[in-house]
Amino acid sequence: MNKGVWVFIEQREGEVQKVSLELLGKGRQLADQLSTKLTALLMGENVAQAAQELIYRGADEVIVVEDSLLNVYITEPYTKVMSCLIEERRPEIILIGATAIGRDLAPRVSARVHTGLTADCTSLEIEDETQNLLMTRPAFGGNIMATIICPDFRPQMSTVRPGVMVELDIDTTRKGEIINIKPSLVKEDINVEILEIVKEKKQKVKIEEANVLISGGRGLGKIDGFEILNQLASELGGMVSGSRAVVDAGWIDRDYQVGQTGKTVRPNLYFACGISGAIQHVAGMEESELIIAINKNTEAPIFEVADVGIVGDVHKVIPALIEELKSLKK
Amino acid sequence: MNFNLLKEHQMLIKLYEEFTEKEVKPWAEEIDETETFPVNTLEKLKRYGFMGIPFPKKYGGAGGDILSYILAVETLSKACATTGVVVSAHTSLCGAPIFEFGSEEQKLKYLVPLASGEKLGAFALTEANAGTDAAAQQTVAVKDGDNYIINGSKIFITNAGIADIYVIMAMTDKSQGTRGISAFIVEADTPGFTIGKKEAKMGIRGSSTCELIFENCIIPKENLIGKEGKGFSIAMKTLDGGRIGIAAQALGIAQGALDETVNYVKERRQFGKPLSYFQNTQFQLAEMKTKIEAARMLVYKAAYLKESNLPYANEAAMAKLYASETAMEVTTKAVQLHGGYGYTREYPVERMMRDAKITEIYEGTSEVQKMVIAANLLK
Ligand SMILES: Cc1cc2nc3c(=O)[nH]c(=O)nc-3n(C[C@H](O)[C@H](O)[C@H](O)COP(=O)(O)OP(=O)(O)OC[C@H]3O[C@@H](n4cnc5c(N)ncnc54)[C@H](O)[C@@H]3O)c2cc1C
Ligand SMILES: Cc1cc2nc3c(=O)[nH]c(=O)nc-3n(C[C@H](O)[C@H](O)[C@H](O)COP(=O)(O)OP(=O)(O)OC[C@H]3O[C@@H](n4cnc5c(N)ncnc54)[C@H](O)[C@@H]3O)c2cc1C
Numbered sequence: 001m002n003k004g005v006w007v008f009i010e011q012r013e014g015e016v017q018k019v020s021l022e023l024l025g026k027g028r029q030l031a032d033q034l035s036t037k038l039t040a041l042l043m044g045e046n047v048a049q050a051a052q053e054l055i056y057r058g059a060d061e062v063i064v065v066e067d068s069l070l071n072v073y074i075t076e077p078y079t080k081v082m083s084c085l086i087e088e089r090r091p092e093i094i095l096i097g098a099t100a101i102g103r104d105l106a107p108r109v110s111a112r113v114h115t116g117l118t119a120d121c122t123s124l125e126i127e128d129e130t131q132n133l134l135m136t137r138p139a140f141g142g143n144i145m146a147t148i149i150c151p152d153f154r155p156q157m158s159t160v161r162p163g164v165m166v167e168l169d170i171d172t173t174r175k176g177e178i179i180n181i182k183p184s185l186v187k188e189d190i191n192v193e194i195l196e197i198v199k200e201k202k203q204k205v206k207i208e209e210a211n212v213l214i215s216g217g218r219g220l221g222k223i224d225g226f227e228i229l230n231q232l233a234s235e236l237g238g239m240v241s242g243s244r245a246v247v248d249a250g251w252i253d254r255d256y257q258v259g260q261t262g263k264t265v266r267p268n269l270y271f272a273c274g275i276s277g278a279i280q281h282v283a284g285m286e287e288s289e290l291i292i293a294i295n296k297n298t299e300a301p302i303f304e305v306a307d308v309g310i311v312g313d314v315h316k317v318i319p320a321l322i323e324e325l326k327s328l329k330k
Numbered sequence: 331m332n333f334n335l336l337k338e339h340q341m342l343i344k345l346y347e348e349f350t351e352k353e354v355k356p357w358a359e360e361i362d363e364t365e366t367f368p369v370n371t372l373e374k375l376k377r378y379g380f381m382g383i384p385f386p387k388k389y390g391g392a393g394g395d396i397l398s399y400i401l402a403v404e405t406l407s408k409a410c411a412t413t414g415v416v417v418s419a420h421t422s423l424c425g426a427p428i429f430e431f432g433s434e435e436q437k438l439k440y441l442v443p444l445a446s447g448e449k450l451g452a453f454a455l456t457e458a459n460a461g462t463d464a465a466a467q468q469t470v471a472v473k474d475g476d477n478y479i480i481n482g483s484k485i486f487i488t489n490a491g492i493a494d495i496y497v498i499m500a501m502t503d504k505s506q507g508t509r510g511i512s513a514f515i516v517e518a519d520t521p522g523f524t525i526g527k528k529e530a531k532m533g534i535r536g537s538s539t540c541e542l543i544f545e546n547c548i549i550p551k552e553n554l555i556g557k558e559g560k561g562f563s564i565a566m567k568t569l570d571g572g573r574i575g576i577a578a579q580a581l582g583i584a585q586g587a588l589d590e591t592v593n594y595v596k597e598r599r600q601f602g603k604p605l606s607y608f609q610n611t612q613f614q615l616a617e618m619k620t621k622i623e624a625a626r627m628l629v630y631k632a633a634y635l636k637e638s639n640l641p642y643a644n645e646a647a648m649a650k651l652y653a654s655e656t657a658m659e660v661t662t663k664a665v666q667l668h669g670g671y672g673y674t675r676e677y678p679v680e681r682m683m684r685d686a687k688i689t690e691i692y693e694g695t696s697e698v699q700k701m702v703i704a705a706n707l708l709k
Contacts, residue, residue, distance in 0.1 A: 245526065245543075248541075278459060297481070299468070
């Protein structure tokens, strides 16, 4: 008879990922409903210091598996360790975050232990009568919600979309057991060699996907004008874009052009800085949630679509705005 | 009533045709393919007196009548619509308003170099938000002592970047609506005046079409044409004349396409016979020819009325509407009668079909011409 709810703890360079804490929150609920234990499975090299927090976040026990061969995530050694532990200890439910690592690991493990896996779930419940886990996930691009069960095999495995479950607050009164296990890994288990890990500097987002756009026009005067826009963008966590005039002038790349012959954007916040508001531009941004226009000409047509209009010089208004935002953050 | 051209016009046509054959036709394909302005042709047009045909000799012109000028645009456009519009925009849209509405000083200073071909002209009315609704001008000119300060931009300006002299419209008094628009002469090298990006177009690809940008562009008050507030009326009257030029361009394109097609169908054989033997071919050609001839009468009549100082706005609108739609129809049929070959760039008819389309759009769309004609009819 299988027993217990397990959560795979994903760590990167020893830091526990948020999704794993969320899964501990959900796992606690499921374990209580099934009157069983919640186990956190922590693998890596020099990661034991994270174990105590996992208990404070809801785990009854933490299995810590440390080995230099588990230093960075590689499919085979992680799969081997996890599969062996499952065969030995026979849990009933396993939850894994649907991250790049989780989506790689979970199907390998499920195939090896021969059980069912539901990917990218957004809701997990226990069915009263059968005690089966009801795993619900969006399918066909989110058009259908499918609820899937795994009645005949154990454990019931699920990867869970980050951000949908709720983590528990740290409760330092919670007690739990930490079990250290030495895995039986050999060099031959490393069938992949990691040459280099590259960390991209903030992923290049497309302007259509930005929530905040700081758009510049010919009114910036010259290419240097984009410096203050970049500052404002980083202050507000947004991206910079522009009118065709600044693209033609070579101040920014064509990919950043908003308008009829550029991109159609619909951010929550659109700043039009030194943009006159020609119809070809407006057609690409008028659906934005909130439009703030800065232009020194009161007659500029951009003010017809702006929710907030500031008449003034961009070179004075924007630095003042940045100052104000900085002081608010303090 | 006499439908024969005068001897002098017939002689002029011969001259224009020789020039076109020798100096225009050989470059037509290349300037389209490479989208480059025909600078060398411009030099020759200037030398042969094409740039100021309808202006008096005392202002540097050739002292010809309107029809002499219209015949030139028609003939040039038979081989190359780009060359046709370079001359037409220069003459009808820049030279003409200075000649008709400018002061004596302005004529001496600006018309003389324009008409002699020493300088090239352009006309700027259209804006991003003011196309057909030309009165919705956003470019402003503010009087400041002895100067006007111009701010704003214009789009789709023919000859932009190449021209030395621009006739432009700007708002001097917004509260007055169309009566708040004024016309100005701006020289190309004025500080604060720059040229934006060149448009990539379907046709007339050798012609330069760009945006004009005015940023605190200061011009002397002597460059105001006529009185403040007269700009809209000047622009509309200028366009009435310009429309005869575009009608002539359309007429030339259509005639050029028909000429190419007549030659082609006599040579190409299918089913053991030249294409010209098939009755469908003959009937198509007959329709093409008839429409071209009808268009020609409208165009020449409008030119005659303008020359005679009679009202001609309505006739100019009809001529442009009919000639441009004929050009579109004739060139489309010309491609069809060429079969698959007509669709390739080895033959000139596909270029003519691409060139024809713009004549239904610029200097007032076909719809605008219908508005003018209907308003006259119903007044
Ligand atoms: C075929 C075609 C397609 C086009 N497609 C697009 C398109 O997709 N997207 C697009 O954006 N445009 C497009 N356009 C161009 C469009 O018509 C306008 O020319 C363009 O949007 C103008 O850009 P702008 O507002 O940056 O410049 P301008 O119109 O020159 O406006 C500059 C503005 O800045 C203000 N200003 C100047 N100095 C300052 C200062 N110090 N502080 C504050 N304000 C100042 C001025 O008052 C003015 O309103 C297209 C045009 C054509 C012909
Ligand atoms: C190659 C080229 C060269 C040009 N050269 C010059 C130049 O040298 N100088 C210059 O000033 N301009 C020039 N233009 C501009 C040209 O005159 C305008 O493009 C033209 O007048 C149409 O304006 P628009 O493009 O803004 O079209 P819009 O006004 O936006 O019209 C779009 C369509 O709507 C129709 N429409 C608009 N209003 C009405 C209405 N009330 N009723 C019925 N139909 C309507 C139009 O007929 C058209 O079919 C040039 C344009 C091009 C493409």
